Amino acid sequence: MICLNxxxxxxxxxxKKVLALDDVNLVLPERGMVFLLGKSGSGKTTLLNLIxxxxxxxxxxxxxxxxSLSAFSQDELDDYRNVxxxxxxxxxNLIEGENVASNVGLALSLxxxxxxxxxxDSVLRKVDLIGSDGxxxxxxxxxxxxxxxxxxxxxxRALVKDPKMILADEPTGxxxxxxxxxxxxxxxxxxxxxxxxxxxxDRDNAEKYADRIIKLADGKIASDSCPATEEKKPFSxxxxxxxxxxxxxxxxxxxxxxRPFRLISSLILSLICFVVSALMVSFAxxxxxxxxxxxxxxxxxxxxKIGYGGSGSYRAWFSEEQLALIRxxxxxxxxxxxxxxLPEATTSLIFRELPHFEGDIYxxxxxxxxxxxxxxxVMEIDWKTGEEDWDLTPDPRVRNxxxxxxxxxxxxxxxxxxxxxxxxxxxxxxxxxxxxxDDIIGKQLYxxxxxxxxxxxxxxxxxxxxxxxxGTNWRTDEPMLKYLANGVKDTILSxxxxxxxLFEGERGSAFIKLSGNIDRDLDFLKRxxxxxxxxxxxxxxxxxxxxxxxxxEEVRLFIGKPSIxxxxxxxxxxxxxxxxxxxxxxxxxxxxxxxxLGVSFVFSVLLTMNFLSASLDSRRKELxxxxxxxxxxxxxxxxxxxxxxxxxxxxxxxxxxxxxxxxSTINKVQQLxxxxxxxxxxxxxxxxxxxxxxxxxxxxxxxxTSKKPAEILKNA
Numbered sequence: 001m002i003c004l005n006x007x008x009x010x011x012x013x014x015x016k017k018v019l020a021l022d023d024v025n026l027v028l029p030e031r032g033m034v035f036l037l038g039k040s041g042s043g044k045t046t047l048l049n050l051i052x053x054x055x056x057x058x059x060x061x062x063x064x065x066x067x068s069l070s071a072f073s074q075d076e077l078d079d080y081r082n083v084x085x086x087x088x089x090x091x092x093n094l095i096e097g098e099n100v101a102s103n104v105g106l107a108l109s110l111x112x113x114x115x116x117x118x119x120x121d122s123v124l125r126k127v128d129l130i131g132s133d134g135x136x137x138x139x140x141x142x143x144x145x146x147x148x149x150x151x152x153x154x155x156x157r158a159l160v161k162d163p164k165m166i167l168a169d170e171p172t173g174x175x176x177x178x179x180x181x182x183x184x185x186x187x188x189x190x191x192x193x194x195x196x197x198x199x200x201x202d203r204d205n206a207e208k209y210a211d212r213i214i215k216l217a218d219g220k221i222a223s224d225s226c227p228a229t230e231e232k233k234p235f236s237x238x239x240x241x242x243x244x245x246x247x248x249x250x251x252x253x254x255x256x257x258x259r260p261f262r263l264i265s266s267l268i269l270s271l272i273c274f275v276v277s278a279l280m281v282s283f284a285x286x287x288x289x290x291x292x293x294x295x296x297x298x299x300x301x302x303x304x305k306i307g308y309g310g311s312g313s314y315r316a317w318f319s320e321e322q323l324a325l326i327r328x329x330x331x332x333x334x335x336x337x338x339x340x341x342l343p344e345a346t347t348s349l350i351f352r353e354l355p356h357f358e359g360d361i362y363x364x365x366x367x368x369x370x371x372x373x374x375x376x377x378v379m380e381i382d383w384k385t386g387e388e389d390w391d392l393t394p395d396p397r398v399r400n401x402x403x404x405x406x407x408x409x410x411x412x413x414x415x416x417x418x419x420x421x422x423x424x425x426x427x428x429x430x431x432x433x434x435x436x437x438d439d440i441i442g443k444q445l446y447x448x449x450x451x452x453x454x455x456x457x458x459x460x461x462x463x464x465x466x467x468x469x470x471g472t473n474w475r476t477d478e479p480m481l482k483y484l485a486n487g488v489k490d491t492i493l494s495x496x497x498x499x500x501x502l503f504e505g506e507r508g509s510a511f512i513k514l515s516g517n518i519d520r521d522l523d524f525l526k527r528x529x530x531x532x533x534x535x536x537x538x539x540x541x542x543x544x545x546x547x548x549x550x551x552x553e554e555v556r557l558f559i560g561k562p563s564i565x566x567x568x569x570x571x572x573x574x575x576x577x578x579x580x581x582x583x584x585x586x587x588x589x590x591x592x593x594x595x596x597l598g599v600s601f602v603f604s605v606l607l608t609m610n611f612l613s614a615s616l617d618s619r620r621k622e623l624x625x626x627x628x629x630x631x632x633x634x635x636x637x638x639x640x641x642x643x644x645x646x647x648x649x650x651x652x653x654x655x656x657x658x659x660x661x662x663x664s665t666i667n668k669v670q671q672l673x674x675x676x677x678x679x680x681x682x683x684x685x686x687x688x689x690x691x692x693x694x695x696x697x698x699x700x701x702x703x704x705t706s707k708k709p710a711e712i713l714k715n716a
Contacts, residue, residue: 002028002051002165002195007060008219009046020046022219023060027228030164033191035206036199038216044199045090045169047216051197052085052167053077054628054710075632076238081709082110082630083238086158088168090199092150093625093713094142097254100129100153101138107161110630112241123160127152128182148175155183157629165195172202184209243635245642251622252642255615256650262614266607267651273600274655274688278681279662280597283581285680288572289564293514293521295572295672302516303390303492305338305377305565306525307509308533315536316559317506322531326510329524332389336511337503338495339378376418379495379511380502383407387454390492390513395419395453397437403452406499412445413452413497448498456493506534512564521564529561575670601692609696612644616700623704624712633705640701641694648693655685 004026011018021043028034028051036044049055050062053069062069064080072080081087086107094103104123105115117138124136129152131137142150151171158166168187172180180202187196188209200206206213212226256263296304306326308314318326326335383405386392394403395416405413419440426433427443434440443450492511514521533556540555542548549555572578584593616623623636656677663675704712 003063005061007057010058029228032211033196034212035210036214042216043219048167048199049710053081055708078632079238084164086163086166088154088158088171090170092154096142100140104156104160107157109247123156127156148179167197169199248638249642252639253646255643259614262611266611270604270651273604274685275658278659278685281684282675282681290522291572302514305511308562315539316533317508319534337380337507338509338511376494376496381497382500392454401438401441411451412448415456417493419453577666605692612696613700627709644693644697648689652689
């Protein structure tokens with residue numbers, strides 16, 4: 001039993017209102033076939049929409065059983081349309097992109113029921129949707145059907161869920177008289193155990209099939225052939241099902257193809273924004289020590305120097321806690337102290353002046369090997385265990401002499417790297433170049449006798465590049481060689497080995513053998529940096545010291561944290577990409593760059609929102625149909641989110657691929673693995689893509705779901 005009590009419905013704005021229904025009082029029975037007649041604009045369709053819950057009255061109430069529809073929650077009203085009412089629309093309102101079976105089965109899906117093909121076939125046979133071969137037209141696409149066939153599909157969709165009430169708006173408008181008679185006969189049969197309400201202009205069929213004819217005029221009931229009396233019965237609770245996610249996802253995914261040009265445009269701008277943001281995150285998350293260590297491993301180096309900066313001029317030295325940590329990390333009681341000078345030596349180790357250079361070698365700093373030829377590190381080493389501790393092997397080119405580590409304080413040993421330079425450029429203080437490694441052993445530098453030449457871990461390919469003549473100016477475009485020269489003092493390549501305990505006093509730097517595990521190396525460095533260094537505070541705080549400091553904190557900031565120094569450390573810092581990153585984020589350009597990135601981000605949101613809004617607009621009818629036949633608001637949200645999240649996945653995957661390509665290209669150009677496209681960059685891309693698409697989805701979806709089903713269909 002459905003009762004309309006003083007129901008009115010107005011459309012329009014305050015300035016211009018249209019009264020579609022005016023104080024209608026009506027009682028409809030639980031079963032029977034009721035026809036609504038009247039001219040266009042008389043209020044027939046509006047009345048049908050109100051009864052079916054597609055719209056709400058401006059005044060009055062509609063009571064179903066003993067409950068008012070106005071008291072229904074939104075979910076209850078959706079369930080009412082889903083289970084209680086079946087709609088047959090004048091415009092069919094079918095999903096064009098799906099076949100007959102899918103359209104009919106949609107009503108089952110909204111009720112949470114399985115896709116029952118036998119049931120669908122039986123309903124299609126009821127409405128005479130049968131092909132010449134005797135099979136139903138369940139596999140036909142909607143676009144392949146005639147108007148009459150489409151109307152019968154709409155009827156089948158209403159019948160398949162076995163509703164208590166069928167509401168049909170001009171169901172025979174597109175049918176011939178024979179098919180129309182067949183349809184009315186079917187509805188008449190169905191009206192025996194349910195209410196059928198038909199809106200039509202066809203008075204002849206109304207008089208032929210109706211149990212009751214109600215005529216409307218100007219929004220009022222002009223006549224009623226068989227008025228019913230109110231008989232309230234308890235309204236049995238109805239529950240709709242859960243719309244399957246798989247069906248929602250499929251419908252959402254189909255929406256991506258609605259506006260291909262807008263899709264591509266939004267993708268391009270979003271990709272630019274995401275990839276640039278990910279690259280910035282990759283730069284920001286660069287662990288310089290980790291990159292230097294990883295690159296050292298890649299090139300075969302496993303020995304590095306740890307200290308403060310690269311300079312020995314700091315009046316700072318390792319604390320006992322730091323020395324104990326070095327011993328624990330290396331597993332050696334002895335610590336190989338690294339110094340930047342030889343005792344009693346007043347100048348650096350200098351090789352004989354190159355013949356094709358004019359003037360002092362110090363003036364020719366365009367030579368990429370300048371530092372390699374003039375810088376060195378002094379390493380204390382135990383003559384008994386040093387070879388084993390540091391994986392040193394005598395240079396195989398030593399034929400006639402004896403190669404050993406120094407035992408006395410006036411003895412030194414050198415590496416093959418320095419020995420190769422001596423063979424090419426000569427030895428400071430000797431007029432003739434040595435002809436072999438044997439000629440180097442026994443020579444003296446500043447009163448120190450060379451007693452051994454040892455192979456280092458430098459790959460043979462780098463030694464060959466070092467020995468190659470690149471031209472009269474000894475220039476090279478190889479980044480590896482450039483930084484090999486600049487950073488060689490911080491590796492064992494340019495080490496001069498001296499006997500144990502040659503140095504007196506405190507240690508400020510030391511050689512360590514890396515563990516072979518980057519995480520363990522970085523953990524050691526992190527723990528090492530947490531320990532305070534010993535320093536000559538009196539010197540730094542003395543007012544007579546040039547550039548003196550005021551507080552101990554200022555001194556510690558000046559000295560900084562100890563780092564693992566390898567020939568790659570400077571290369572990481574000085575790489576073009578890192579310089580560009582610092583320029584964009586730490587200089588006067590930073591605000592402009594951040595502003596540009598922000599504008600790009602906003603535009604990507606707006607463009608994505610524009611695409612999703614356009615997609616929703618193009619599918620407004622489809623979504624309106626779903627709402628009309630019982631889909632809940634969350635079902636529409638599920639469909640829209642499926643579309644937007646699919647877009648997010650596409651953006652995310654493409655962005656990650658482009659980010660990987662960009663990082664790999666930058667690393668390859670620099671010959672150094674500075675950037676990584678994984679972890680933080682991928683997380684950044686994922687968060688940005690999800691955020692952009694969700695923000696772009698919220699407004700259009702909220703706008704759509706806030707409207708009533710009848711309004712959505714009307715504006716579709």
